[in-house]
Each structure stands twice: as C-alpha cells, then as structure tokens.
Amino acid sequence: MNTVLDIEQIEVRYGGVTALRDVSLKVAPGQAVALLGANGAGKSTLLKTVIGLMRARTGDVRFDGRSIATLPPQRRARLGVGYCPEGRRTFPGLQVRENLMVACWEGRAERERRVEEMFSLFPALRQKADHLAWQLSGGQQQMLAIGRSLMGRPRLLLLDEPSLGLSPVLTDEVIGRIPAIKQTGTAILLAEQNAAKALAVCDHAYVLQTGKVVGAGPAGELARSADVRKAFLGG
Amino acid sequence: MLALQLLFNAIALGAAYALVALGFVLILNATSAVNFAQGDLVMVGGFGALAFGSLLGLPGIVLLVPLLVVMIGIGFLLAFVAYFPVRKRPPDTVFITTIAAGIIMSNGANAIFGPEPRATPSLVSSGDWQIGGLVVSYQSAAVIIVAAALIVGLHLLFTRTQIGRRLRATAQDRDVAASIGIPVNLMVAATFAVGAALAGAAGLLLSRNFFVSPTDGANYMLKAYIAVTLGGWGSIPGAVIGALIIAAFEVAFPALPALIPALAPYAEAFTQVWSTVVLYVLILLILWQRPQGLFGEAVRARP
Numbered sequence: 001m002n003t004v005l006d007i008e009q010i011e012v013r014y015g016g017v018t019a020l021r022d023v024s025l026k027v028a029p030g031q032a033v034a035l036l037g038a039n040g041a042g043k044s045t046l047l048k049t050v051i052g053l054m055r056a057r058t059g060d061v062r063f064d065g066r067s068i069a070t071l072p073p074q075r076r077a078r079l080g081v082g083y084c085p086e087g088r089r090t091f092p093g094l095q096v097r098e099n100l101m102v103a104c105w106e107g108r109a110e111r112e113r114r115v116e117e118m119f120s121l122f123p124a125l126r127q128k129a130d131h132l133a134w135q136l137s138g139g140q141q142q143m144l145a146i147g148r149s150l151m152g153r154p155r156l157l158l159l160d161e162p163s164l165g166l167s168p169v170l171t172d173e174v175i176g177r178i179p180a181i182k183q184t185g186t187a188i189l190l191a192e193q194n195a196a197k198a199l200a201v202c203d204h205a206y207v208l209q210t211g212k213v214v215g216a217g218p219a220g221e222l223a224r225s226a227d228v229r230k231a232f233l234g235g
Numbered sequence: 236m237l238a239l240q241l242l243f244n245a246i247a248l249g250a251a252y253a254l255v256a257l258g259f260v261l262i263l264n265a266t267s268a269v270n271f272a273q274g275d276l277v278m279v280g281g282f283g284a285l286a287f288g289s290l291l292g293l294p295g296i297v298l299l300v301p302l303l304v305v306m307i308g309i310g311f312l313l314a315f316v317a318y319f320p321v322r323k324r325p326p327d328t329v330f331i332t333t334i335a336a337g338i339i340m341s342n343g344a345n346a347i348f349g350p351e352p353r354a355t356p357s358l359v360s361s362g363d364w365q366i367g368g369l370v371v372s373y374q375s376a377a378v379i380i381v382a383a384a385l386i387v388g389l390h391l392l393f394t395r396t397q398i399g400r401r402l403r404a405t406a407q408d409r410d411v412a413a414s415i416g417i418p419v420n421l422m423v424a425a426t427f428a429v430g431a432a433l434a435g436a437a438g439l440l441l442s443r444n445f446f447v448s449p450t451d452g453a454n455y456m457l458k459a460y461i462a463v464t465l466g467g468w469g470s471i472p473g474a475v476i477g478a479l480i481i482a483a484f485e486v487a488f489p490a491l492p493a494l495i496p497a498l499a500p501y502a503e504a505f506t507q508v509w510s511t512v513v514l515y516v517l518i519l520l521i522l523w524q525r526p527q528g529l530f531g532e533a534v535r536a537r538p
Binding site: 051052053072073074077078083085089091092093094098101102103105148149151152 | 397400401403404407408410411412413414415416417418419
C-alpha cells in the first residue's frame with residue numbers, strides 16, 4: 001500500500017510509564033483516518049510521536065516512505081507534516097492573521113493567498129483577523145489552530161481532539177470542515193473521543209486502548225461493530 | 236523651564252535604560268529565565284565603544300555599527316555558553332550560569348582595561364543648543380534619537396517581519412512553534428543576540444556622561460530588573476515605561492528642593508543616597524498594591 005504515514009511497531013514511554021506499546025498504523029495519501037480511544041489511551045502521545053515532540057524508543061515512523069523518527073519537529077513540519085495540538089495552543093499574543101502567517105514558509109504573495117484560503121475555510125476568522133488570539137472564543141481558537149497547521153500545505157494533518165471543550169454545534173462545524181481539507185489532498189489523522197462524529201467524516205479508523213491498537217478497519221464497519229459501539233458510542 | 240529641562244534629561248536617561256530593560260525582558264520571555272548578565276553586557280558595550288573609539292577615532296554614532304555586530308556575536312556566545320547547556324534544568328540554573336558569565340565579563344574587562352572609570356567618545360560632538368533657557372546637549376539629543384530609532388526598529392522587526400513573528404511565537408509556545416517548522420533553538424539564540432545588542436548600545440549611549448568601569452554591571456542589572464518588575468513581568472511596553480519611571484525619579488529627586496520651594500530648607504536630604512532609598516521604598520509600596528506591576532500583561536488566559 002502506498003502510504004503517507006507508516007508507523008511501525010513503535011513503543012513510547014512517558015517518564016517511566018509505557019504510553020504506547022507495539023503500535024502500527026498506516027495512512028494512505030488523501031485518506032482521513034480516525035484514532036479513537038478513551039482519555040489516556042495514548043492518542044495524543046501517538047500524534048506527538050509523529051510530529052516529533054516525543055520520540056519512539058523502538059520501531060519506526062515513516063513519512064512518504066522516508067524515516068523521520070530521528071528528525072526534530074521543525075524538520076518534520078517542513079517536510080509536510082501539519083500538527084494541530086490538543087487544547088488549540090494558538091499563540092496568544094499574536095494576531096489571528098499573524099498566527100497564520102507565522103506558519104507559512106513561502107513568499108509574501110503566496111502567504112497572503114493562503115491566509116485568504118484559511119479565511120474562506122473558516123469565515124468566522126476573517127472578522128477577527130486583527131484580534132489577538134487570546135481574545136477569541138474556544139471555537140474560533142480551534143479554527144485558528146487548524147488553519148495555522150494547514151498554512152504549510154501539509155500532506156498529512158495531525159488533528160488532536162478538535163472537539164475538546166466545544167459545544168455540539170461548534171464541534172459539528174469544526175469536524176465538518178474535514179472533508180473540505182481532505183479534498184485539497186491533505187491526508188488526516190484525527191484523534192477524537194467523539195467516535196460517532198469522527199467516524200462520520202473518516203475513511204478508516206484505529207481504536208487505541210491503554211497504549212495498544214485493539215481494533216482497526218473501515219470507518220463504516222467500525223461504526224456498526226458491536227464492540228466499538230459498546231466502548232465508545234454508548235451501546 | 237526647570238521642569239522642562241528635567242523632563243528632557245529624564246527622557247535621555249530613560250531611553251538608554253529602556254534598551255537595557257527591553258533586552259532583559261525579551262530574553263525573559265523567550266526562555267522564562269532571568270539573564271543576570273544583562274547589566275554586564277551594558278558594561279561590555281561601554282568598553283567595546285571605548286576600544287572601537289581609540290582604534291578608529293570615529294564619533295560614537297558610527298561606532299554603533301561595529302559595536303552592534305560584536306554584541307550580536309557575544310549574545311549568541313552567551314546563549315551557547317550559559318543557556319543551551321542547562322536549558323532542561325530548572326530555570327534557577329540559568330540564574331547561576333548567567334551570573335557566572337557576568338562575572339567573567341566584569342573581570343575580563345578589568346584585566347583588559349583596568350578598574351578606572353573611562354569615558355567613551357561622544358555620539359556626534361560636544362556642544363549644545365540653547366533654546367530659551369533649555370540646554371539641549373548634542374549628546375543627550377543623540378542618545379534619545381538613537382534609542383528611539385532602536386526601539387522603533389525593534390518594534391518593526393517584531394511586528395512586520397516573519398522572523399519577528401517567529402521570535403514572538405517561539406517565546407509564547409516553543410513546542411508548537413517547532414511543530415509548525417520554526418527552528419526554535421536558533422530563535423532563542425537570536426533573542427540573546429538582540430538582547431545583548433540592545434545592552435551594548437545602551438553601554439555606548441550611557442558611558443559618555445556616566446563613564447564605564449568593570450563593576451558597573453550590577454547597577455544596570457538592578458535597574459533593568461526593577462524596570463521590568465515595575466512595568467509588569469514580561470510586558471514589553473511595561474519595560475520601557477518602567478525604565479522611564481526610574482530615570483524620571485533619578486533625575487527629579489535631587490531637583491525637588493529647587494522645584495518645590497517648601498522643600499528648600501531640607502535641601503541636604505535630597506542626595507543621591509536618599510534618592511536610592513526613597514526609590515526602593517516607593518517600589519515596595521507599588522508592589523504591595525500591585526504585585527503584577529503597573530501594567531498588566533497584554534496576554535491573558537481567557538476566563
């Protein structure tokens with residue numbers, strides 16, 4: 001299989017605790033993959049290991065067929081990995097526009113164009129363009145964080161818990177943008193506790209439980225599977 | 236007229252202090268660590284200006300260019316000697332390493348230039364304008380212009396350029412900055428370079444009228460620290476305003492008996508020594524009332 005991301009049997013430790021054990025996962029180009037699991041299952045750790053904020057002790061992380069496991073985060077980002085962290089973490093003292101601009105590595109004209117693209121993807125940000133990021137509501141900050149992670153036109157977007165702390169309406173609005181992002185050719189790895197909503201927009205899914213992959217398959221199948229329903233969808 | 240003269244003098248002094256405080260707060264924001272070598276960098280800037288002056292025989296304003304280049308180099312060096320090796324240790328480790336770096340600079344200056352106070356070349360030439368009763372020395376005017384130009388330039392760098400945005404982003408969230416492709420260690424080192432350059436420029440500006448000697452660092456360090464505390468720990472405009480307040484106080488206090496006739500009988504109490512005592516008492520009072528400093532942080536957590 002042609003893959004944009006190929007995680008091969010990684011083990012990751014957090015202090016003395018093993019956070020991920022023997023995890024393997026693949027994302028094909030242009031595919032949206034959901035990473036499901038309860039709080040503490042290791043979803044965030046997995047995404048951090050892909051962007052390089054954490055390192056795997058064993059195993060390998062390949063991006064476009066090339067091992068990136070030993071590269072620092074900034075190198076991985078420049079190769080085409082986008083990362084939208086849990087809790088949004090927009091740059092609070094930068095304006096909305098600056099939060100977007102700072103993540104672009106092209107010249108001024110292209111930078112302006114991409115900022116405009118993000119404003120079309122998330123129209124709510126346009127009116128707030130000159131506000132400092134800390135002044136935005138949680139939903140707007142989430143849109144900004146996603147926009148920022150797309151400014152480098154990544155071929156893979158790591159999206160960590162975008163629904164966290166958002167109302168159901170806002171969650172739908174944010175997660176509802178995923179098909180549009182996918183359409184631009186960006187593959188997505190979406191870590192989400194809200195399994196139903198994640199499965200609705202993704203092609204494929206993995207289920208993590210206490211650091212191990214306990215299930216995987218096409219999103220539609222998992223949505224119907226009795227185990228997943230019991231674990232995540234309330235029966 | 237006296238009040239106007241005092242205001243002018245205070246701005247000239249405060250502008251130079253502001254450069255020191257700005258450099259201090261930029262490094263503070265980028266590393267969450269206090270650079271205790273900031274005052275010694277001012278001293279190094281003073282001696283650097285002295286050395287370039289005797290080497291090149293040019294006015295101070297021209298010497299600023301090579302001095303800034305050298306100070307940028309010293310800033311990078313400071314980052315690699317006193318910050319990066321201990322950056323994963325608790326922040327107080329950086330206190331110690333920067334104090335050590337400051338002591339090395341201070342004693343190095345003593346070994347090379349000797350302990351006596353020295354005056355650096357004037358920025359343009361000596362002389363002054365008399366405007367009404369106001370005496371505007373070329374030196375003070377040039378100090379204000381140079382400091383203002385550096386502050387404006389810094390502001391433009393931080394708000395109008397990609398590298399400036401990246402420096403700010405790195406200071407605000409280093410991990411996320413790295414995850415969007417910013418070479419964060421380079422940005423932190425560059426922040427040290429900018430901080431050192433500002434301190435060095437202040438050294439050039441201050442050492443004409445106030446001389447420079449190897450032990451001057453502690454005094455400037457304290458003023459930067461107080462300015463930043465007063466202005467609001469981490470606030471950039473606050474650092475500038477804090478520096479101006481300290482300078483205004485230093486200039487105004489000895490002149491109070493002349494300004495306010497009722498104080499004239501107690502003129503001998505308005506000395507340098509009492510000035511320092513009263514300044515720090517006032518700072519204590521302010522901090523009791525406003526522990527966050529006079530100016531709240533521009534960046535807050537959303538409630």
